[in-house]
């Protein structure tokens with residue numbers, strides 16, 4: 001029977017190779033070929049022997065999948081990092097850690113997580129906080145909409161769920177800032193619900209192991225990867241498996257220099273066999289980087305400074321910055337030619353997801369209080385004592401300037 005199974009696996013694999021061409025020849029294609037090709041399936045069903053082979057193939061695939069999961073879990077038990085949000089099924093802590101770690105490395109996110117848990121030990125504490133307090137604690141992590149959503153969701157959990165954080169995948173998806181990945185993580189880690197996580201690490205591990213060449217930014221890829229990830233989930237141990245596959249991607253099958261020579265999947269990995277590690281996963285870049293020039297005007301009078309809260313619906317909403325002149329050299333303006341300049345900072349390059357900001361800070365000392373008040377009123381700015389600025393939530397760009405060139 002074992003030989004029969006092996007033969008069948010090779011028959012399917014070879015058929016799909018010759019049919020689909022070299023690049024498409026992957027275990028992933030072989031596994032799925034029966035389900036995507038009705039004509040091929042009809043061919044197989046023409047005699048009893050083929051039916052037997054078909055079931056053997058399915059059995060083989062299930063076996064392969066469970067071996068994959070078992071190997072991964074064993075690796076995880078031996079190699080996992082000790083992290084404070086692991087081994088605690090409290091969905092509030094899992095949620096905090098997941099939101100903080102989106103687009104953030106563990107080493108950078110860990111101190112933020114610890115500060116949030118200390119300051120807001122329950123979801124009720126977070127809901128009661130002022131938004132500015134949450135933003136201030138978040139300062140430096142970037143993507144501030146995550147912090148605003150965090151706060152909104154905490155309030156929602158208190159209002160609609162009596163302060164009890166939901167754990168069901170379908171319920172979690174209704175909360176602000178919680179997408180399919182975060183909902184799957186919270187549901188599986190807290191209660192073991194059988195839903196597979198799919199983040200950048202999982203895309204990479206699956207694409208490389210099973211030779212999936214679909215662009216991971218496409219809707220089609222999302223479907224394929226979700227289905228594959230779901231099929232790999234072992235019965236009754238989704239929490240550990242989900243953590244294992246993400247940890248394996250983060251520590252071992254890394255984007256650059258994956259540790260292939262010491263890998264548990266070396267004999268079966270498609271990318272290793274075909275030297276496609278750098279090509280997988282496929283990610284087609286579509287977004288163009290926009291370059292913006294900012295001149296920030298720091299208006300000062302004695303120990304007072306003018307700042308402004310960003311009200312626009314943008315990534316810095318709710319944070320404080322200075323009077324902004326964009327895409328115009330301040331020194332070339334009529335106003336700029338007349339002003340007495342206290343100092344000009346070097347240019348700060350600040351990278352956002354789809355933008356590069358080149359930023360200069362110009363300090364302007366206003367001698368007369370009446371002029372200072374007039375500028376404040378005309379430009380809709382707020383007055384702060386120098387000593388008050390530190391406590392305000394600010395983009396990290398502003399915080400860095402203040403720390404290095406102002407105080």
Ligand code: SF4
Nearest residue numbers: 253258260263269272
């Ligand atoms: S062999 Fe290399 S590419 Fe394949 S899973 Fe292991 S580390 Fe990743």
